[in-house]
Amino acid sequence: MSKKRKEEKTYEEFIKKEKPENTEKAIGVIGRKWEKYCNERNLKLTEENHQKKICQFLIQLKLSPEEEYSGKTFKTYSSNLMVYLKEKVDLGFQISPKAEVAIHNTVENRLKMILEDPSKRVESTIPLSVDEQKLLVNKLSIDIPKHFTVLVLFSLGKHLCLRSEELTMIRLEQLKFCDDNGMKYIVYSQGESKNNHVIYGNPNWKPKTAKLFQNSEDPKDPYQLILxxxxxxxxxxxxxxxxxxxxxxxxxxxxxPIHKGAIHPKTLGDYVKDCAKFVGITHNVTLHSFRASSCSQMHRAGVSTTAIKKTKSFHRSDKGLDPYLHMSLSQEKEIDSTLHLNPIKQSTNFNFNSDNISSLLSNSSNQENPKPIFLLSNNQNCIINFHYNSPKQEYSLEKQITLMNHLKDQNEKETNNN
Structure with missing residues (x-):
C-alpha cells in the first residue's frame, strides 16, 4: 500500500471516531484532534488537499449538512479551522489574504456588537469562535479563554498588568478597543466610601513622595500623581x-451564575489559574506572578505598561494595604521615566483634551526610536488614556517638559477663572 493511500486510510479512521456534541464546540474539537493527528504522523499537506480533507471531515462529523450549511458557510468553516491550525501546526502553506480579510471583517462586526451594545452582552457565556479569538489575540497580544466574562477578566488583567483590586474598579461598558494608532482607555466607576468599603470602586489619587521615588528629579512635585x-x-x-x-x-x-457580594482575591486568583490552564500554561500561576511576567513581556515588546508596586507585604498581620501604580517605558529606567507619565493636578474642573495634547507632541524632531506615551487624566470621570503613537514618532525629554509646563499653565488658568 502506498504512503498516500495509507495516510488516507488512517484519516478516514480518525474521522469516524470524532463526533463533537454541537456546533459551538466543533471548531475547537476538530482543531485539537486534527493537531494531534498531524503531530503523530508528521503530516504536511498541500493547501488544496488539506482544504479538501477538512471539508470531508466536517461532512462526516455532520457539522455541515448540505441542507443547513452549504456554499459560503461550508467554506467559512474550513477557513476557520485553517486559521486555528495555522496558529498551532506548521501546515506548510499560507491562508489566502482574501480569506483573512473576510474573517477579519466578520469578526470585527461581532466584536463591536458585543463590546458596544449592552443588550448583546447580557449573557456571561458568549462563545467565541476561532477567528474571533485570533482577532482578539492580535488586538491584545494574548491568549484568551472561550467565554466573554472570563475573557475580559483574563485578557484585561494580563494586558494592563492589573491586580484584582484594580480590575474590580473597571466599568466594562467603557472599555474600548482601537488599533495601534488609536486610543485605548478605561473609565473607573465612581462611588462613595462607606464603612471603609468602596461601593462602586473609588480611585484615590495622591501625590508621590520622596520616600517612594528616591531617584526622581523632583520627587515632591505635586503634579506627578500616582494612583x-x-x-x-x-x-x-x-x-x-x-x-x-x-x-x-x-x-x-x-x-x-452571578450573585451579589464582594469579590474576594481568591475568586479572581482561581479564575486566573483556570484560564492559564485553558490556554496551555502548565506551571502554577498566581495573580501577582502573572502580572509581573506580563509586564516584563510588554516592556520587552516596547509597549508602555502598568507597573505596580506595594509598600507593604500581603500578610494577614498587615493592618492595611497600600499598593501604588505608575507607568514606565523600560525596565531599566523605571523610576527616571516618570516624566513620561504627564499626570495632571487633581481638579474636578479640568477638561482633558487628548487631541490637543497629541498635536502638541506630534512635532517631535527625533524619529529614530519610537516609544509609546502614556497620557494620564484626573478629571471627573477619572479616565486613563493609553495612547499608542504612530511608528515614526518619539517624544524627547524636552517635549515632555514642555507638555508638563503647558498642562500646569492651563490648569492654573482654569482655576483662576473659576
Whole structure:
C-alpha cells in the first residue's frame, strides 16, 4: 500500500471516531484532534488537499449538512479551522489574504456588537469562535479563554498588568478597543466610601513622595500623581451598569451564575489559574506572578505598561494595604521615566483634551526610536488614556517638559477663572 493511500486510510479512521456534541464546540474539537493527528504522523499537506480533507471531515462529523450549511458557510468553516491550525501546526502553506480579510471583517462586526451594545452582552457565556479569538489575540497580544466574562477578566488583567483590586474598579461598558494608532482607555466607576468599603470602586489619587521615588528629579512635585488603592475587597453593585465583576458561585466555564457580594482575591486568583490552564500554561500561576511576567513581556515588546508596586507585604498581620501604580517605558529606567507619565493636578474642573495634547507632541524632531506615551487624566470621570503613537514618532525629554509646563499653565488658568 502506498504512503498516500495509507495516510488516507488512517484519516478516514480518525474521522469516524470524532463526533463533537454541537456546533459551538466543533471548531475547537476538530482543531485539537486534527493537531494531534498531524503531530503523530508528521503530516504536511498541500493547501488544496488539506482544504479538501477538512471539508470531508466536517461532512462526516455532520457539522455541515448540505441542507443547513452549504456554499459560503461550508467554506467559512474550513477557513476557520485553517486559521486555528495555522496558529498551532506548521501546515506548510499560507491562508489566502482574501480569506483573512473576510474573517477579519466578520469578526470585527461581532466584536463591536458585543463590546458596544449592552443588550448583546447580557449573557456571561458568549462563545467565541476561532477567528474571533485570533482577532482578539492580535488586538491584545494574548491568549484568551472561550467565554466573554472570563475573557475580559483574563485578557484585561494580563494586558494592563492589573491586580484584582484594580480590575474590580473597571466599568466594562467603557472599555474600548482601537488599533495601534488609536486610543485605548478605561473609565473607573465612581462611588462613595462607606464603612471603609468602596461601593462602586473609588480611585484615590495622591501625590508621590520622596520616600517612594528616591531617584526622581523632583520627587515632591505635586503634579506627578500616582494612583493608590486602599481597599482590597471592593464592594460592587448588582445592576446592569456594572455587570462585570461579582462574586461567582460556580467556577465552571459553562455555568457561571452571578450573585451579589464582594469579590474576594481568591475568586479572581482561581479564575486566573483556570484560564492559564485553558490556554496551555502548565506551571502554577498566581495573580501577582502573572502580572509581573506580563509586564516584563510588554516592556520587552516596547509597549508602555502598568507597573505596580506595594509598600507593604500581603500578610494577614498587615493592618492595611497600600499598593501604588505608575507607568514606565523600560525596565531599566523605571523610576527616571516618570516624566513620561504627564499626570495632571487633581481638579474636578479640568477638561482633558487628548487631541490637543497629541498635536502638541506630534512635532517631535527625533524619529529614530519610537516609544509609546502614556497620557494620564484626573478629571471627573477619572479616565486613563493609553495612547499608542504612530511608528515614526518619539517624544524627547524636552517635549515632555514642555507638555508638563503647558498642562500646569492651563490648569492654573482654569482655576483662576473659576
Amino acid at each position: 493608590r488603592y486602599y481597599n482590597f475587597r471592593i464592594k460592587v453593585p448588582y445592576n446592569e451598569d456594572s455587570r462585570f465583576f461579582r462574586a461567582i458561585k460556580h467556577r465552571n466555564f459553562k455555568k457561571m
